[in-house]
Amino acid sequence: MLNQFTISELTARLASREVSARDATQACLDQVARVDGRLHAFISHNPADALAQAEAADREIAAGVTKPLLGVPIAIKDVLAVKNQPLNCASKILGDFISPYDATVIEKLKAAGAIVFGRLNMDEFAMGSSTENSAFGLTRNPWDMTCIPGGSSGGSAAAVAADECIASLGSDTGGSIRQPAALCGCVGLKPTYGRVSRYGLVAFASSLDQIGPFTKDVRDSATLLGVLSGLDPRDSTSVPQPVPDYTKSLTGDIRGLKLGLPKEYMIGGLAPEVKAAVDAAVKKFQELGAEIVEISLPHTDYAVATYYIIATAEASANLARFDGIRYGARVDGADPIELYSRTRGAGFGPEVKRRIILGTYVLSSGYHDAYYLHAQKVRTLIRNDFLKAFEHVDAIVTPTTPTAAFKAGEKSDDPLQMYLSDIFTISCNLAGICGVSVPCGFTQNPRLPLGLQLLGKPFGEESLLRLAHAYEQSTPWHKEKPAI
Amino acid sequence: MASAEIDVKYVAHLARLALTPEEEKKLSAQLGNILGYIEKLRELDVSSVEPTAHATPMVNVTRADEIRPSLPHEEALRNAPKQAGGLFVVPKIVE
Numbered sequence: 001m002l003n004q005f006t007i008s009e010l011t012a013r014l015a016s017r018e019v020s021a022r023d024a025t026q027a028c029l030d031q032v033a034r035v036d037g038r039l040h041a042f043i044s045h046n047p048a049d050a051l052a053q054a055e056a057a058d059r060e061i062a063a064g065v066t067k068p069l070l071g072v073p074i075a076i077k078d079v080l081a082v083k084n085q086p087l088n089c090a091s092k093i094l095g096d097f098i099s100p101y102d103a104t105v106i107e108k109l110k111a112a113g114a115i116v117f118g119r120l121n122m123d124e125f126a127m128g129s130s131t132e133n134s135a136f137g138l139t140r141n142p143w144d145m146t147c148i149p150g151g152s153s154g155g156s157a158a159a160v161a162a163d164e165c166i167a168s169l170g171s172d173t174g175g176s177i178r179q180p181a182a183l184c185g186c187v188g189l190k191p192t193y194g195r196v197s198r199y200g201l202v203a204f205a206s207s208l209d210q211i212g213p214f215t216k217d218v219r220d221s222a223t224l225l226g227v228l229s230g231l232d233p234r235d236s237t238s239v240p241q242p243v244p245d246y247t248k249s250l251t252g253d254i255r256g257l258k259l260g261l262p263k264e265y266m267i268g269g270l271a272p273e274v275k276a277a278v279d280a281a282v283k284k285f286q287e288l289g290a291e292i293v294e295i296s297l298p299h300t301d302y303a304v305a306t307y308y309i310i311a312t313a314e315a316s317a318n319l320a321r322f323d324g325i326r327y328g329a330r331v332d333g334a335d336p337i338e339l340y341s342r343t344r345g346a347g348f349g350p351e352v353k354r355r356i357i358l359g360t361y362v363l364s365s366g367y368h369d370a371y372y373l374h375a376q377k378v379r380t381l382i383r384n385d386f387l388k389a390f391e392h393v394d395a396i397v398t399p400t401t402p403t404a405a406f407k408a409g410e411k412s413d414d415p416l417q418m419y420l421s422d423i424f425t426i427s428c429n430l431a432g433i434c435g436v437s438v439p440c441g442f443t444q445n446p447r448l449p450l451g452l453q454l455l456g457k458p459f460g461e462e463s464l465l466r467l468a469h470a471y472e473q474s475t476p477w478h479k480e481k482p483a484i
Numbered sequence: 485m486a487s488a489e490i491d492v493k494y495v496a497h498l499a500r501l502a503l504t505p506e507e508e509k510k511l512s513a514q515l516g517n518i519l520g521y522i523e524k525l526r527e528l529d530v531s532s533v534e535p536t537a538h539a540t541p542m543v544n545v546t547r548a549d550e551i552r553p554s555l556p557h558e559e560a561l562r563n564a565p566k567q568a569g570g571l572f573v574v575p576k577i578v579e
Contacts, residue, residue, distance in 0.1 A: 095563075095565070096563075097563050098562065098563065100555055100559045100560070100562060100563070101555065193538070193539045193540055194539075194540045194541070194542065206538075207537060207538035207539070233547060236542065236545035237538065237540040237542060237545075239540065239541060239542060299528075301524075302524065302525055302528065304521075305521060305522045305524055305525050306525065308518065308522060309522060309525075316499060320500075323500070324565060325565075325572055325574055326563070326564060326572055327563035327564060327565070328563065328565065329565065330565035330566065332575070333575060334575065335575050335576075335577070336574060336575055336577055337500065338575075339574070339575055340500040341497075341500045341501060341502040342502050344499075344500060344501045344502065345501055345502030345503060345504075346502075348501070350507075353501060353503065353507065353511065354511060354514060354515070356499050356501055357490075357492060357495050357496060357499060357501070357511055357515060358515055358518065358519075360495050360498050360499040361490055361495045361515070364495065364498060371522070373535055374525055374526075374530060375525060376535030376536055376537060377530035377533040377534070377535045377536075378525055378528055378530060378533075379535070379536040380530075380533050380534055380535060380536040381528065381530070381533060383536055383539065415514055415517075415518065416514075416517055416518055416521055419518075430536075430539075431539060432538070432539020432540070433539075458539070458541075
């Protein structure tokens with residue numbers, strides 16, 4: 001089953017001509033055809049285009065060309081621009097939009113030889129934690145079809161877990177890579193803010209958004225991060241930090257590294273099975289030679305409230321561009337104001353409307369200082385908690401989520417409960433640091449994957465991946481596949 | 485909580501977002517609940533704390549002010565809901 005390969009397994013076999021890119025791509029397309037009617041990880045995909053790219057890759061391989069991702073099929077969250085492909089952000093408001101250009105990360109994937117295919121389902125405009133807020137219908141969890149895959153990058157996680165692609169890209173504003181990766185049993189990395197260019201990523205909350213990979217193991221995550229990272233003049237928040245070969249940091253040797261265990265993360269709502277899995281992971285890190293240090297992140301309890309002010313404020317401004325004038329769907333009106341209002345009222349789904357209203361409110365005259373400015377100050381406290389902790393530890397270990405995947409429909413009528421499911425992942429974006437989720441076990445009945453979150457210093461991806469890799473390689477979890 | 489009295493109709497007007505009366509009612513209740521939760525930030529004294537707008541270490545990023553290749557005209561118009569004569573068509577703004 002070629003579609004089950006990791007990037008490193010596939011590229012080795014492509015290089016030795018044991019398999020062709022066409023066969024690997026066909027295997028992914030066959031898997032999509034077999035399972036996606038039930039799973040619905042993809043909003044759309046173009047098999048002929050994917051196969052044409054694969055054949056071009058095979059010709060390059062035959063000519064002796066070497067590139068890090070040559071012939072590797074990688075699927076894309078529906079929030080990233082891929083030239084001449086649809087871009088909907090899982091919303092009705094973009095109508096039949098076709099991207100006129102490639103996002104920087106897509107340019108980089110193509111330059112590295114990847115086969116870029118498919119539009120992966122998500123919560124509309126990346127707003128949600130379950131992929132239930134999609135105008136194209138919900139995605140299911142490959143481990144249990146009655147459960148959600150997490151969100152907002154639920155399609156990206158489900159497609160990797162179900163071997164419909166070799167790897168995928170998603171975006172993470174408050175946990176939208178790490179949380180679905182945890183709930184679907186794959187590896188999800190949110191790079192440090194500024195590590196990866198956001199050019200061509202439809203903006204949700206510009207100071208929090210970051211693009212990252214979903215992969216079947218940590219080595220692939222390191223490989224993809226190396227391809228995606230780097231300064232981009234088209235994103236003024238990208239950083240001119242050199243891009244190392246992240247796979248070189250995967251030495252397996254973590255002796256002497258210090259891991260912080262924040263006492264505030266062992267909260268009441270934490271499921272006993274999650275706590276047991278994290279405790280076991282901490283023991284494993286100790287066996288591997290890491291030192292565990294109890295730390296405190298005293299403002300943890302304020303992160304969700306801070307996030308839902310800052311993220312919605314930024315979203316309300318960013319989503320102002322969807323007004324029915326230059327692109328997307330339009331509902332006519334007698335004057336421009338009526339046209340905007342009708343277009344937006346008809347085009348946005350309930351969660352997006354909720355966040356636009358909340359964000360507009362916290363920025364509105366008389367409330368700006370009380371909500372938005374106040375939240376930005378609390379953000380400073382949250383960031384300082386982390387920077388202080390990182391004076392003493394190399395990384396921080398936490399659960400990725402308080403529970404395993406929940407049932408579809410369980411939280412969809414209670415937005416606040418849905419927001420609170422992001423409690424462990426949100427601080428990372430507010431602080432602008434990096435984080436990764438790796439599989440760390442399963443619940444008993446039903447058998448659902450659990451994720452361990454490691455948080456690293458700004459631009460500390462090398463230590464982060466070294467720790468994640470050492471843990472992964474000493475545990476069996478990442479090798480298990482859902483029966484789908 | 486006082487904040488539960490969010491005037492959804494007014495805020496929706498600011499956001500240029502047409503809502504049905506049912507949506508207004510539902511949003512009002514949900515946002516009251518969320519704002520009630522957000523009130524917990526008031527517990528913190530932040531009077532001496534500087535705000536964080538973003539976490540990038542970059543400041544004042546500039547580039548040379550020069551003409552560079554950009555999207556061709558017809559490409560930029562390709563996704564327009566209504567166009568004519570190489571322009572976006574909009575409702576009349578000025579009488």
